Amino acid sequence: MTDPKPRAAANNKQIRPDGIPKVTGRLRYLTDGSMDGMLYGKIKRSEFPHALITSISVEKAAAMPGVRAVITHEDVPAVNGFGIVMPDQPVLCEDRVRYVGDAVAAVAAETPAEAEAALEAIEIKYEELPVLDSPEKSLSSEAPLLHPEGNVLHRNGYQKGECEKGFNQCFCIVEETYEVPRQMHTYMETEGGIIAPEEDGGISVYMGTQHGFKDRFQLSRILGIEEERIRVVSSPMGGSFGGKDELNVQPYAALLALKSGAPVKIHQTRSESMRSGIKRHPMKITMRTGTDQEGHILAHKVEITADTGAYSTLGPAILDFAVEHAAGPYIIPHVEVNGVSVFTNNGVSGEFRGFGGNQVTFALEGQIDRLAEKVKVSPIEFRKMNLRAEHDPGPLGQTIVPTMGAEHVLNAMEKKPPRLWRKKEWKQYGTGIAITMHGGGLGYGRLDPAGGRLSLTSEGTIEAAFGFEEFGQGITGVIEAVVTEAFGCSREDVTIRIGDTAKVPATGSTTASRGTSMVWHAVQRMKGEFQEKLLDKASAVAGCLKEKLSLGRGGFYCEEEQVLTFRHLANVLETDIVTTTTFDFPTTPDNMDGSHYLYTFAAVRAEVEVDIRTGQVSVAGLNQAVSAGPVIHELGYKGQIEGGGVMSIGYTLMEEASMRQGRYLTENLDTYMIPGISDVPFDLDVHPIESLSDNDPHGPRGVGEIGTVAVAPAIVKAIHEACGVWTNHLPVSPNKMLEHLTEREVQPWIPK
Amino acid sequence: MDTEIENQPVRPLTILSFTINGRTVQVTTDPSARLADIIREALDLTGTKISCGIGRCGACSVWLNGKLVNSCLIMAYQAEGSTITTIEGIGEEDNLDPVQQAFLEEGGFQCGYCTPGMIMAVKSLLKDTPHPSDEEIAEGLSGNLCRCTGYSGIVRAVRRAAEKEQ
Numbered sequence A: 001m002t003d004p005k006p007r008a009a010a011n012n013k014q015i016r017p018d019g020i021p022k023v024t025g026r027l028r029y030l031t032d033g034s035m036d037g038m039l040y041g042k043i044k045r046s047e048f049p050h051a052l053i054t055s056i057s058v059e060k061a062a063a064m065p066g067v068r069a070v071i072t073h074e075d076v077p078a079v080n081g082f083g084i085v086m087p088d089q090p091v092l093c094e095d096r097v098r099y100v101g102d103a104v105a106a107v108a109a110e111t112p113a114e115a116e117a118a119l120e121a122i123e124i125k126y127e128e129l130p131v132l133d134s135p136e137k138s139l140s141s142e143a144p145l146l147h148p149e150g151n152v153l154h155r156n157g158y159q160k161g162e163c164e165k166g167f168n169q170c171f172c173i174v175e176e177t178y179e180v181p182r183q184m185h186t187y188m189e190t191e192g193g194i195i196a197p198e199e200d201g202g203i204s205v206y207m208g209t210q211h212g213f214k215d216r217f218q219l220s221r222i223l224g225i226e227e228e229r230i231r232v233v234s235s236p237m238g239g240s241f242g243g244k245d246e247l248n249v250q251p252y253a254a255l256l257a258l259k260s261g262a263p264v265k266i267h268q269t270r271s272e273s274m275r276s277g278i279k280r281h282p283m284k285i286t287m288r289t290g291t292d293q294e295g296h297i298l299a300h301k302v303e304i305t306a307d308t309g310a311y312s313t314l315g316p317a318i319l320d321f322a323v324e325h326a327a328g329p330y331i332i333p334h335v336e337v338n339g340v341s342v343f344t345n346n347g348v349s350g351e352f353r354g355f356g357g358n359q360v361t362f363a364l365e366g367q368i369d370r371l372a373e374k375v376k377v378s379p380i381e382f383r384k385m386n387l388r389a390e391h392d393p394g395p396l397g398q399t400i401v402p403t404m405g406a407e408h409v410l411n412a413m414e415k416k417p418p419r420l421w422r423k424k425e426w427k428q429y430g431t432g433i434a435i436t437m438h439g440g441g442l443g444y445g446r447l448d449p450a451g452g453r454l455s456l457t458s459e460g461t462i463e464a465a466f467g468f469e470e471f472g473q474g475i476t477g478v479i480e481a482v483v484t485e486a487f488g489c490s491r492e493d494v495t496i497r498i499g500d501t502a503k504v505p506a507t508g509s510t511t512a513s514r515g516t517s518m519v520w521h522a523v524q525r526m527k528g529e530f531q532e533k534l535l536d537k538a539s540a541v542a543g544c545l546k547e548k549l550s551l552g553r554g555g556f557y558c559e560e561e562q563v564l565t566f567r568h569l570a571n572v573l574e575t576d577i578v579t580t581t582t583f584d585f586p587t588t589p590d591n592m593d594g595s596h597y598l599y600t601f602a603a604v605r606a607e608v609e610v611d612i613r614t615g616q617v618s619v620a621g622l623n624q625a626v627s628a629g630p631v632i633h634e635l636g637y638k639g640q641i642e643g644g645g646v647m648s649i650g651y652t653l654m655e656e657a658s659m660r661q662g663r664y665l666t667e668n669l670d671t672y673m674i675p676g677i678s679d680v681p682f683d684l685d686v687h688p689i690e691s692l693s694d695n696d697p698h699g700p701r702g703v704g705e706i707g708t709v710a711v712a713p714a715i716v717k718a719i720h721e722a723c724g725v726w727t728n729h730l731p732v733s734p735n736k737m738l739e740h741l742t743e744r745e746v747q748p749w750i751p752k
Numbered sequence B: 001m002d003t004e005i006e007n008q009p010v011r012p013l014t015i016l017s018f019t020i021n022g023r024t025v026q027v028t029t030d031p032s033a034r035l036a037d038i039i040r041e042a043l044d045l046t047g048t049k050i051s052c053g054i055g056r057c058g059a060c061s062v063w064l065n066g067k068l069v070n071s072c073l074i075m076a077y078q079a080e081g082s083t084i085t086t087i088e089g090i091g092e093e094d095n096l097d098p099v100q101q102a103f104l105e106e107g108g109f110q111c112g113y114c115t116p117g118m119i120m121a122v123k124s125l126l127k128d129t130p131h132p133s134d135e136e137i138a139e140g141l142s143g144n145l146c147r148c149t150g151y152s153g154i155v156r157a158v159r160r161a162a163e164k165e166q
């Protein structure tokens, strides 16, 4: 063999391994599947946001044509509850419903229409209870208790210095209350898939999630079946953004499959998804922040109230994250933060890209811009005066990995030449900058195991197996790039195995921007040993000195010549070559519950046009500098920041899943608006800053969330620069803008 | 028994025939069934997706007699005798359409769920307007939502595909 040894060069521009099946429409999503004898499942959800259930009668439904199983709370064999942290959300409600997404019964029938008809025939009687549709109502002394422990899900706070003393020394103080909306993930693929009963009494689950092993654990707790008899196949997915991390329809399909003895498919419609799915926490955040005469921030007092809806899911952790990030990348001597997450009869709030960071960053950066204006310092200069330095501790005083990220991202945005506007008479123009720091991983004191497995397959490929999920973010591209880089092999030499509990090791959740980082760490830990094992065997088979052998495209090279293919080696091997690793996501050595150790940074510069006739705000430019270590996969990285940025343009200007008295006012994408192509700038600028501090051993960080975090405050500051209006509420609708503009008499037709 | 349900009229099924991706097919169906469901379920062409079901997202975009439509809004009887093209009729793994190639190279997709519909829309745009301006791109794709990419990668792909046309 005479192939010169081409070592695979940087693979980070490589097209994604899941690309061809996606662009040809040949990829089978889990909701595209069907099976022989498959039934269709439908879920009966509560008619009321808060009520007692006085009776449930399913006899009629069960007798309807095509109906093969009907389930209620009586059919849940073990724990009738789910929730990643606390299983306080009933799978099927028995005596009380707490929100309009609560499930009371479910049906499996031979056709979707029969299932639908049977659902209608289920009779449930309710006795309505007062609806607690805001945290204020839930916290009032007359409020009924939504859960035995009360209406407070969680409180957290921290304190440093003495805030009141700090404020006494202040020259300038700004106090504002910010309100942010309930945002829907709006993954294009709504929840669903198939669950099939297996001969051993177990089940196979084909439904998307961000953590297959956690679903397996939760399903085992509900069904009373050992985890070993539950297989969860959970990739690929048509988007998640945090929204499919919690269980959604899995328990119903599982119970129906077990009861009917047939595979059951559930695929929620968009309105079913809206009604039942989790959303981003609406929060009310009051901040009081003061500076000395020059603009050094001396004191910062924060009150956060989060509407967590009817059940816990990850509400506590999200509040903790918001509390931790409430002072962001700024060094402030006196800080006091108090947060409370409150149960209500609204939709359940839970995990969503950014995880509480987006809400507090909007408030914090709003404070910073207002203060900068008051003390007459430029917003950039003001931030620099207060910014953390490389070795400063983290926001809770904990040790963190040294980083210059904050300064780097701000400098990058400062250096960017200003936008040249082609101005129109009816428009006003402005630019705003905001920055953020964002923790990766689950945080101190939370189980956060990771790992991976490398093996040589019998077909002669290097299989990289991880318990991660592909929901569009590009983990498969990351795995391919990291493995080809590590071994100098080609993409054809790599098999990626993810998203199937029967075939992959447990490596933790695909959340918290941890996937990229954990894949890289795992491969760095495994590559030496795995390569040694391969070379040992190869040298024996090829009859070539191990020292002279190396890996490359397709196999092994002795000096520049290929002497053995991976395939040949695989064919003659008698024992498998496998290397595994397990480790934990790195955490701070300091005992600060939930605090982070690795942070990423972003600075956003938004350029907006405000049409003063209509109040319409459009974002003409969105530039983001991101400091998250080396870029593994260029298109993937860029795509995360661009897509995250646009998702947050939606959050800032148009998206709100409004509720009135515990009922959604939106049912579908005609009233819940997400950005379309006409709502966004075409050329988003992404500026990765790859450098890390000296001797940083942690490599690339994930960027799945960071691109969403600081967009809203940058846009809102740009609006302020354009027309002098400060807004504290998101989304900034044209109507609200018009009100502000009229109030300020900005419109030229109003005589001064 | 609930008489109301028992007495529900059973709609007569009809036999539809049309050409899809160059193949003539006959389907027995309720005449008011959604074309999107027929494509996905009866014909097992699952590249066409359903995300909103009300004509707002474009995930179900196909060509009906050469025109871009939302197949979730088309009723079965409207497809009688028509010629339909879905993503499966555009290109294959070893014979990609230039638009598909451009999506791969420019990051025009992430989760891929909007992608089949988006590619149908892009092809339709480029057929009418081989060198679209930014405004024309925005207009041509305004019926197709993508939650993942922020559209930047899609715009790059359209520009690249248009360039190649020259």
Ligand code: FES
Pocket: B049, B050, B051, B052, B053, B054, B055, B056, B057, B058, B059, B060, B061, B070, B071, B072, B073
């Ligand atoms: S599914 Fe047809 S337009 Fe959304």
Ligand code: FES
Pocket: A188, A238, A239, A472, B108, B109, B110, B111, B112, B113, B114, B115, B145, B146, B147, B148, B149
């Ligand atoms: S790629 Fe996910 S919706 Fe467009």
